[in-house]
Amino acid sequence: MDIKFKDFEGPLDLLLHLVSKYEVDIYDVPLVEVIEQYLAYIATLQAMKLEIAGEYMVMASQLMLIKSRKLLPKMVEEISYEDDLEADLLSQIEEYKRFKALGQELAAQHDQRAKFYSKPKTELISDEMELKYDKTVVDLFLAFSKVMADKQDSFNDSHTTVAADQYRIEDMMAYVEERFSQKKRLTLSELFEASQNTAEMLTIFLASLELIKRQYLTVHQEENFGEITLMKEVA
Known part of the structure; x- marks a missing residue:
């Protein structure tokens, strides 16, 4: 039996999927919870012996660093390296969200325009259940x-x-x-x-x-x- 899971377009796409579930502003999400869900997802893929792109593992190592630093007690009241990492990650997710929305809008315009032009018959196949x-x-x-x-x-x-x-x-x-x-x-x-x-x-x-x-x-x-x-x- 061949069961296929939805492929995300990259680690930021997976993170955006997890963040969007909270239905709040990106900067208000409980980041540690999101990181734990991401790591659990990757660990399960590994356990199932499914192929994982290297970029997902690179992101996993970065997320583990952010999580470990966020769980450590604060020693000084100043902007630390962990804050820079967290802010950079959230900024990347927000920027990816904007570009993805733009891409979806362009795709919708393309589909609308395609209605006015004939094109060869294509077979529609969906792997996602x-x-x-x-x-x-x-x-x-x-x-x-x-x-x-x-x-x-x-x-x-x-x-x-x-x-x-x-x-x-x-x-x-x-x-x-x-x-x-x-x-x-x-x-x-x-x-x-x-x-x-x-x-x-x-x-x-x-x-x-x-x-x-x-x-x-x-x-x-x-x-x-x-x-x-x-x-x-x-x-």
């Missing part, structure tokens, strides 16, 4: 990244579990279906609460995506960054 309730795979993936990051400490503390060499998506689809035969609604946290290692979580996640694609499950989220709830589709 749209979920119900105006949610996308990205929203589900970000929520999963948070759940996996929260469980990582418990995995590290466990020394008794031996991970299986391989988990099959087909087997995990049957497992998820069994869970929903007992209960019609489950949050992501509940779905993964019995998972013993990262590999098992990843396979259950991919199995859940396939069941969503087949419309066996639907997805609901009350608010941005809120808990994701999976529900069995009523026949």
Whole structure:
């Protein structure tokens, strides 16, 4: 099974996506929370052995530096190096937002103008799976990244579990279906609460995506960054 996630145009595009979820001015967002979500996203991609462009890793190292400096106690009351880094990052995101909006406006004008000219027939192919309730795979993936990051400490503390060499998506689809035969609604946290290692979580996640694609499950989220709830589709 080949499941593709939405590709961001770069690390600033991913950061802008995370920042925009707060629906406040860029300079008012809780930067540490945004950084943690970015790092969790990258860590999950790595765990899934998906290819990550080098620019994402460079940004990750910069964000880790900003986060570490922001968490240190203030020793002097003056503009520090960390403030310069933070201000520069927010400025980059704001500038990227302006250029992206301009690009979208130009693209809209191009589409409008194209209506007046004939052009060869093109095949429309979309790799992005749209979920119900105006949610996308990205929203589900970000929520999963948070759940996996929260469980990582418990995995590290466990020394008794031996991970299986391989988990099959087909087997995990049957497992998820069994869970929903007992209960019609489950949050992501509940779905993964019995998972013993990262590999098992990843396979259950991919199995859940396939069941969503087949419309066996639907997805609901009350608010941005809120808990994701999976529900069995009523026949």
